[in-house]
Amino acid sequence: MKKLLLAAVSLVVLLAAIVIIRTLMFTPPEHEATNTITHAPDADVLAGHLAEAIQFPTISRQDPDAGDVAAFDGFIAWFEATYPAAHTAMNRTLIADHTILLEWRGRDTSARPVLLTAHYDVVPVIPGTEDQWEQPPYAGIIADGYVWGRGALDDKGAIIAMMEAATMLLERGFQPQQTVYFSFGHDEEIGGRVGAASVVEYLRERDIQLAWSLDEGSFVLDGLIPGLDKPVAMINVAEKGYVTIDIVASATGGHSSMPPGDTAVTTLAAALVKLRDAPVPGGLDGVSGEAYSSLARHMPFTQRMAFANQWLFGGMIEGMLTRLPAGNAMLRTTTAPTMLSASIKENVLPITATATVNFRLHPRDTVDSVVAHVENAIGADNIEVIARRGNNASPVASTTSAGFEAMVAATHAVFGEVAIAPGLTVAGTDSKHYALVADDAYRFHPFVLGPDDITTIHGTNEKVSIANLVYATDFYIELLSSLERYTAP
Ligand SMILES: [Zn+2]
Incomplete structure (x- = not known):
């Protein structure tokens, strides 16, 4: 009897030891300690450009014929006038008339290109809710450290940050390691069946397979995951x-x-x-x-x-x-x-x-x-x-690819000690198309959002903080300038 009790106690002690040892070993992956870097983009320029972009009511409507073509044409003309250095250094193609595709030739044209993508169409403001906006949705007002308006978070803010990053890199005489594409869609909010789908067609016709693509789909979430006291960069796969x-x-x-x-x-x-x-x-x-x-x-x-x-x-x-x-x-x-x-x-x-x-x-x-x-x-x-x-759901992108590693490194470089996790986008993005021509398609915007910010996406009082535009620009500069270190073998 005594022996039996002793055996039972030993078993419990052993189990507890296994549980505790496994717990103690269950720690976040190590990464190079970094002081958060900034390339000091000009916050006023970023805010000003986004404010201008918001003033084009590029609304995607369920009936495509009901769209305001002049707003889309106006946006494209404004985009070209606002980013002259990029338009000089890169080849611009308009896909399906209104999706903007920029090709930035890399030094190594034999390496698989990468794609940074966002969309400039927006969802309508629900009729009758205009009065609830603290700032009018298409005025492009800058107030209280934010740029206000429809499309600020979803998804014009990312375009502004990507283009500012490219412009700053061009000023330094930078040329990317592999070719970089920027694709800015015009119909994501109604499925991307014209814009992103035609970009995929365009790349396929030229036998171009991307190493990876990066699109909207998640953020650095602060205070949104119960039990976590630090922000989480969810890089959706x-x-x-x-x-x-x-x-x-x-x-x-x-x-x-x-x-x-x-x-x-x-x-x-x-x-x-x-x-x-x-x-x-x-x-x-x-x-x-x-x-x-x-x-x-x-x-x-x-x-x-x-x-x-x-x-x-x-x-x-x-x-x-x-x-x-x-x-x-x-x-x-x-x-x-x-x-x-x-x-x-x-x-x-x-x-x-x-x-x-x-x-x-x-x-x-x-x-x-x-x-x-x-x-x-x-x-x-x-x-x-x-x-x-x-x-069907998209394929699941790798969390061990060179692209994912580069995104993790850029995230730590800009945001410091945040948690990083792969995630699953529960809504749809243009990446359902891009995944067809990319080895790995990722979905992540380097904006830090809290519970109050998230609800403004597709909602009332959409706005993005100017600090976030600076973070995102820093992130894209880090990511693009690190391609050399993170190139697939
Ligand atoms: Zn979006």
């Missing part, structure tokens, strides 16, 4: 796919005064409950696990212990993350019923009842596998599952 599915229940119909026990509506309701109870399976594998593991290395002991010992605590972690909408979206393909329709009249039983359900696809799933999951989960004869147009 993939974006989720998208499919909308109509679930259609059928029945005989008739007068509502003598209804049968089940109607199209109750059949549909039962199907939706089944779907809620059968979420698409998810987990901490792949990009989701890599993201959380990178973050957890910077967290307090308890969280580190859990993530360092997923063999013991994996189930518990998944359960906790699943209960948080943001955590759940990282772990799996999400299921969101959004629209319902049935009878046309209150006293007529419907012949069909339809629920529209929007899914955001995790990279491990495909449109077909999600449709199959829905059919299995519902499994009824009088229900049809009809997929509308959809697209």
Whole structure:
């Protein structure tokens, strides 16, 4: 008996030792200690240029014919006049009339080029909310250390920072190691099917495969990740796919005064409950696990212990993350019923009842596998599952590539001791196109954003701090001037 107790105690001690040792070893990767550098871009020039760019109401509307072509033409003319050095040193091509592509020849034309991209179209201001803006959305007002207006964060600010970085490098007589492309899209907010897609076509026709591309999709997040007391640079390595599915229940119909026990509506309701109870399976594998593991290395002991010992605590972690909408979206393909329709009249039983359900696809799933999951989960004869147009998630970019390393180094150089993690963009960007011609497509803007900033994207009072424009310019200068050190073998 004594021996048995001793064995049990030894086992517990051993387990505890393993858990603790693994936790102590679970630390962030080392990086060269840096004092945060700045190339001292002129903050007034940055703010002034962005303020001017915002004054072109380059709004993407769902109906492309409703767009204000003059605003797009005006922006392109302004862009050319504002960045003369870049237009002298680089070849400019207008793709599909309005997407700007700049080619900056590298010293080594045999090396795979890289692409920095952003878009200058913006979403409309929701009619009726204009009064809620502290500064008018298209006036380009500079106040309180911010440049205000639609497109400041999404996504004209990045264009201004990229072009200022290129201009400063050109002033130093710099030529990049490999060829650098800048692509500034005009229809990202409606899918990039004309702009970014045509750039991809253009590159393909010339047999150009990019080493990597860098687009919008995430930021340096400050105070947005629970349990982390330092900012996190989320360099997103993939974006989720998208499919909308109509679930259609059928029945005989008739007068509502003598209804049968089940109607199209109750059949549909039962199907939706089944779907809620059968979420698409998810987990901490792949990009989701890599993201959380990178973050957890910077967290307090308890969280580190859990993530360092997923063999013991994996189930518990998944359960906790699943209960948080943001955590759940990282772990799996999400299921969101959004629209319902049935009878046309209150006293007529419907012949069909339809629920529209929007899914955001995790990279491990495909449109077909999600449709199959829905059919299995519902499994009824009088229900049809009809997929509308959809697209799979993007490929997952490498976190060990030369490009990723260069971005990590530039991030530490500019922002110092921040946590860096690969992430998953849950919305769509032009990179779904660029990933077709890039070995690795990344999504990250070097702006530090807090909870109040994030909500202004596509929302009211969109603005970017001038400090962020300076950070971003520094970041792009660091990134472009380090290409030599971070070139794929
Ligand atoms: Zn955007």
